[in-house]
Amino acid sequence: MNVLEIQNLNVAFATGGGFLRALKNVSIDIPEYCIVGVVGESGCGKSTLINSILRLLPENGSIDTGSIQFEGRDLAQLNLSQMQGIRGSRISTVFQDPMDALNPVLSIAEQMLHIQYRSDLSRKKKNARSIEMLRRVRIPDPESALKRYPHEFSGGMKQRIAIAMAMMMEPALLIADEPTTALDATLEVAIINLLKELQSQIKCSMLFISHHLGLVAELCDEVVVMYAGEVLERGSARQIFHDPWHPYTQRLLDCDPASQTLRTRHLPTIPGEIPDLRRDQEGCIFRSRCQFCEEVCKTVPAEVETEGHHVRCHRLFQ
Amino acid sequence: MILSVQDLEVAFRVGPWFDRRTILAVARVSFDLSQGETFAIVGESGSGKTTLAHAINGLQAISGGEVSFMGKKVEVSRARAVQPLRRHMSMMFQDPVGSLSPRMKVGDLVAEPFVIHKIGKNLKKEVQRLLSLVGLPGDFADRYPHQLSGGQARRIGVARAIALDPKLIIADEPTAGLDVSVQGEVLNLLNDLREQLGLSMIFISHNLHVVHHVADRMAVMYLGRIVETGSTEEVFRAPAHPYTATLLSATPNPDPDKVHDRILLSSEVPSLLDRPAGCEFHTRCPWVQQRCFNESPYLEGGQLKRVACHVPLEPGARPPPKG
Secondary structure: OEEEEEEEEEEEEEEOOEEEEEEEEEEEEEEOOOEEEEEOOOOOOHHHHHHHHOOOOOOOEEEEEEEEEEOOEEHHHOOHHHHHHHEOOOEEEEOOOHHHHOOOOOOHHHHHHHHOOOOOOOHHHHHHHHHHHHHHOOOOOHHHHHHOOHHHOOHHHHHHHHHHHHHOOOOOEEEEEOOOOOOOHHHHHHHHHHHHHHHHHHOOEEEEEOOOHHHHHHHOOEEEEEEOOEEEEEEEHHHHHHOOOOHHHHHHHHHOHHHOOOOOOOOOOOOOOOOOOOOOOOOOOOHHHOOOOOHHHHOOOOEEEEOOEEEEOHHHHO | OOEEEEEEEEEEEEOOHHHOEEEEEEEEEEEEEOOOOEEEEEOOOOOOHHHHHHHHOOOOOOOEEEEEEOOEEOOOOOHHHHHHHHOOEEEEOOOOOOOOOOOOOHHHHHHHHHHHOOOOOOHHHHHHHHHHHOOOOHHHHHOOHHHOOHHHHHHHHHHHHHOOOOOEEEEEOOOOOOOHHHHHHHHHHHHHHHHHHOOEEEEEEOOHHHHHHHOOEEEEEEOOEEEEEEEHHHHHHOOOOHHHHHHHHHOOOOOOOOOOOOOOOOOOOOOHHHOOOOOOOOOOOOOOOHHHHOOOOOOEEOOOEEEOOOOOOOOOOOOOOOO
């Protein structure tokens, strides 16, 4: 069973230079109790994907075609108030910078009460629940932490509080958008372990967005590789990291200094740049940077699936 | 020897006038750098890496110790004496776009070091030469910083840094915020230039995987102090300070089947306002012993590596069970 099913999603932005196709025929499934990682470099459409699911696209952005099925409804068709019923309670988010998620002028207690506005519990019981959540994310002395304000906590603690708030309503889907980018390496690992632990306790699914390949390998069950608004490859973490099929995935993994175990002065790179998405792109989107580019790549490759491993590349037919 | 840092201290005064306190952001740091060498400084946020870089460049007043570059003392208070030195010691700042003025064209930005140091050269030709050296087409000279991608802005930063043919480049997190494919490009560029021009480099980073590939020697900083320093290979092969071992074990690897044998720290980084007594890592160290609570360790060891720890670790040591 899938919690979220995105099918052939197309999102475009109206810009001064014409329409920018930010997402092109994107299909992603998030199975129940599963952590799905999305990797890709800047400009690949990771943020647009989240904003489309949450229906938080800016005014010049629109979902043109495609569906986002979640708990029997198509999120792409819902109106604002229906969406508000889903955000925060059924789908919640942890962002990159915890200060964006916390209100600097309200105490933690008040903010955690606000999140529970849908619940009919008494104020006392809600506070008890807040303390319980803070304890679960290992905030020391949660009773007194409630009375404090965001600036009194360190970066790692703030992100823990943001996670506690996101998990408070026990959502069916948690979207984590680069949740550890602002944190140091030792804290990063602690937050990843915490997310995994809470995810299995609450039994939710998670969409984990990151450019950090090591973290995705460690945390995720399934991985989606995006490039310039398209999904080039998706499959289990093992399939993607041990047996990548798409040339882009292969190059991307090579580029990570962590995968070069022997000391080298010269690190691999991917020459070229992401194509301008305001112009119509013919054929395979990775064509201009691909070392295997051939005549056939001028046509759009179809998505091929073998044992849950999906890939868009002509080379597989040869 | 091109640069020598001796017992460097940088103190900041913080708090309101009735509760003025002093924090030591950099505490008794010493190291030397020879011609053509790359020295990496690693540590987590707040460990004093950037302050150290600024102090070396004479951008930050120092409260103790000494920095000497090419045999001359670097002192903020003697700005006139420092400025000629900066010709030979350039800085790449942390934020690639933020360190470029948004009102200036790339051509003017690259030519700026010549103007500042009043070096009359054919500026247009120099700009073209520098742009091609960092692998950008010549017509970039007419662009503004907001028209550049992160990787391109970084390249402009590199072009500015090498403009005056320096002896030393101080690169503060040169790849932070860049994608992995672009990160490789910037690192390769720095490395090629280092070989071509015989540069020395101070490379500040929190990414240990990157440091492993680029640095000859490295130092690990904790609360403004160097806790372990030595040849990069030796530090990676046999980390002797518990903090180094923790950092190394924390870096995730892109292999889903890798079994992580991690060293987990119990508490968070202590405040600089309230430095722990004895060994400053004892509040978090899994190997803590009685003498660590009140006896400060000194940075000791041989040519290959020095470490500040009472009980340096053997390679592959595991933390003792709690309790």
